Amino acid sequence: xxTQKLTTAATWSAIALGFAIPISTAASxxxxxxxxxxxxxxxDYREKFSAIIANPSARAxxxxxxxxALGSTYGLGSAADKxxxxxxxxxxxxxxxxxxxxxxxxxxxxxxAAFGAAMLLTLAMSYAIRYGWLPSGLLAVVDGRDPxxxxxxxxxxxxxxxxxxxxxxxxxxxxxxxxxxxPSPRLRWSAIxxxxxxxxxxxxxxxxxxxxxxxxxxxxxxxxxxxGRRGIAIAALAITLFGAAAYQWSGAFHERLHATITEASTxxxxxxxxxxxxxxxxxxxxxxxxxRDHPWFGVGIGGFENAYxxxxxxxxxxxxxxxxxxxxxxxxxxxxxxLAALLWLYAVYWxxxxxxxPSFREIARGVLLAILVGNLFNSxxxxxxERMFFAWISGVLLAELSERREGAxxx
Numbered sequence: 001x002x003t004q005k006l007t008t009a010a011t012w013s014a015i016a017l018g019f020a021i022p023i024s025t026a027a028s029x030x031x032x033x034x035x036x037x038x039x040x041x042x043x044d045y046r047e048k049f050s051a052i053i054a055n056p057s058a059r060a061x062x063x064x065x066x067x068x069a070l071g072s073t074y075g076l077g078s079a080a081d082k083x084x085x086x087x088x089x090x091x092x093x094x095x096x097x098x099x100x101x102x103x104x105x106x107x108x109x110x111x112x113a114a115f116g117a118a119m120l121l122t123l124a125m126s127y128a129i130r131y132g133w134l135p136s137g138l139l140a141v142v143d144g145r146d147p148x149x150x151x152x153x154x155x156x157x158x159x160x161x162x163x164x165x166x167x168x169x170x171x172x173x174x175x176x177x178x179x180x181x182x183p184s185p186r187l188r189w190s191a192i193x194x195x196x197x198x199x200x201x202x203x204x205x206x207x208x209x210x211x212x213x214x215x216x217x218x219x220x221x222x223x224x225x226x227x228g229r230r231g232i233a234i235a236a237l238a239i240t241l242f243g244a245a246a247y248q249w250s251g252a253f254h255e256r257l258h259a260t261i262t263e264a265s266t267x268x269x270x271x272x273x274x275x276x277x278x279x280x281x282x283x284x285x286x287x288x289x290x291x292r293d294h295p296w297f298g299v300g301i302g303g304f305e306n307a308y309x310x311x312x313x314x315x316x317x318x319x320x321x322x323x324x325x326x327x328x329x330x331x332x333x334x335x336x337x338x339l340a341a342l343l344w345l346y347a348v349y350w351x352x353x354x355x356x357x358p359s360f361r362e363i364a365r366g367v368l369l370a371i372l373v374g375n376l377f378n379s380x381x382x383x384x385x386e387r388m389f390f391a392w393i394s395g396v397l398l399a400e401l402s403e404r405r406e407g408a409x410x411x
Contacts, residue, residue, distance in 0.1 A: 003043050010038035011101040018114040018396070021388050022122060022167050023158045028388060032094070039097060048100040057398045058096035060348040065090055067341050068301055071334045075300015082302035085333075089301070091387050098395025108360070111396045112174070119171035122157045122164070123198055129155035130205050154207045162378065163385050165202050165211020170370050172198035173218040177362050210377050214370045221369055222362075280377070283323040286311045290332045298335040307332065322382055326375035329382075346372065349394065356400050364397045 013035040020027040039048075052058045068089045072082040102108050128134040130152050156164040175195035182188045199219075202211040290299065290307050299307040305321045312319065322329050331339040346368060353364035371380060371390050380386040 006038055006042035007044065007101065010035055010042055011104075011107050013038055014098055014101050014392070014396075015107065015111045015114050017392060018111045019118045021385060021392060022115070022118040025384055028384075032388075035101075036097070039101070051100040051103070051399075052096045055096065055099055055352075055398060055401050057349050057352045057394065057401075058099055060345045061092050061095050061394075064341055064345045065093055067334065067338060071298070071338065072301040075298065075303040075333075076306040077300060077302030077304075081305065082300075085301045085382075088382050088387065092381075092391050094388070094391035095395040095398070098392065099399045102396050102399035105400070108396050108399065111393075112178075112363070115393070116171065116174060116178070119167060119174075119198070120194070123168065123171070123194070123201055125157045126155045126164075126168075126201055126205065127197070129157070155201075155205050159385060161206050161208040162210050163208075163383070165206045165208025166214055166370065166374055166386065167389065168198050168206070169202050169211045169215035169218060170366065172196075172202065172215065173222065173366050173370075174363060176222055177359060177366075181359055210374055213377070214373050217369050217373050218366055221366060279318055280324050282317050283320050284325060284328060286317070286320075287323040287325070287328045287332050291328070291335070294332070294335060296335040297337060298331065298333045301333050304329060304332050322379040324378055326379045326381055329379045349398075352398060352401060356397065360397050360400060364394075367393055367397070 013031055017028060017031040017035060020031050052062075068086065072086055102111065125134060132152065154161055158164075159167070172195045175191050175198060179188045179191035179195065182191055199215060202208070202215050286308060287304075290304075290311055294307075304323075305319070308320050308323075323332070327339060327342070330342045334341070349368050350365060353361055353368065355361075356364055367390065371386075374380050374386065378386070380390070
């Protein structure tokens with residue numbers, strides 16, 4: 001049947017998207033367009049709509065995007081600014097659209113395997129750059145990247161260090177979970193070793209501080225899941241010991257941690273910092289003033305940059321189009337109403353993830369924890385790879401709830 005063949009093709013395109021997201025923005029956009037095209041032409045809209053609307057997480061995404069659309073009708077900012085932000089936030093709609101495509105558990109496993117394969121390739125190439133098996137300037141030549149952003153001292157591959165560290169930290173977590181379900185001891189130990197290599201890549205090689213925080217939280221969650229409340233103390237001790245070892249033996253970790261402490265201690269409010277941490281503190285404090293002046297409904301979608309420019313006028317501070325904190329950005333754009341809606345979206349996700357089968361439940365909640373932590377230091381809904389990753393893997397994992405509903409209905 002043509003409808004079924006087109007739906008299957010859409011599913012395979014979405015699986016391939018999981019491989020492309022950590023590697024190539026261009027390939028991701030191409031596969032995204034192909035997936036959406038196949039989704040549309042495959043028809044069967046009633047069944048697709050039923051699968052989407054029956055999923056609480058999908059409904060939460062739809063309602064959040066409706067609020068985003070409403071927020072674009074008022075406030076500061078040009079029409080172009082509003083469309084710019086709408087396009088980024090509406091990427092979340094990929095999650096509900098993927099739910100009807102991943103009704104099969106086998107397809108969900110294939111999708112996770114595709115993402116895992118991309119991370120294994122990234123990990124292998126990162127180690128190869130670190131130890132000189134690949135020219136450190138190779139990727140800079142290929143994609144025009146600044147060679148100073150990579151090399152043996154910061155062996156990122158397809159993405160810059162924040163994204164590389166974030167995805168690799170989650171990759172280490174995913175491998176640790178997968179190790180328990182592999183059929184043979186040899187495969188299980190292989191997965192554990194590779195997971196440790198991925199964690200080492202984050203801690204000892206790449207200069208992304210977001211990756212450090214995400215890895216620590218995911219490790220704590222993993223230990224807590226195995227040991228209960230006792231796991232909190234175990235995780236705290238393990239993180240302390242690993243952090244001390246990394247500080248002692250890793251030049252990259254030592255340098256980034258020392259720079260963080262120095263930049264934080266020397267920051268002065270209102271002086272116009274030029275360091276990474278200092279500029280973030282400027283972003284945070286100025287954004288809090290914007291929120292104070294527009295507490296309930298914010299300055300509107302697309303209005304942040306204009307409001308920030310007005311706030312820092314004649315101060316010598318650097319301009320910004322986002323505060324490098326997703327919670328502050330939403331609060332500035334949509335006020336406390338928008339922040340409450342975002343937190344509600346994440347709460348629904350956490351609750352629905354708890355209904356998944358155990359391995360998928362751990363993965364889904366790990367995804368959310370990684371995003372929650374990353375959003376403290378970045379505006380991940382504006383960053384292509386991070387927002388696409390969250391939307392894609394959410395649609396893949398939470399499709400289980402729609403599958404379960406269909407099974408109950410047919411039974």
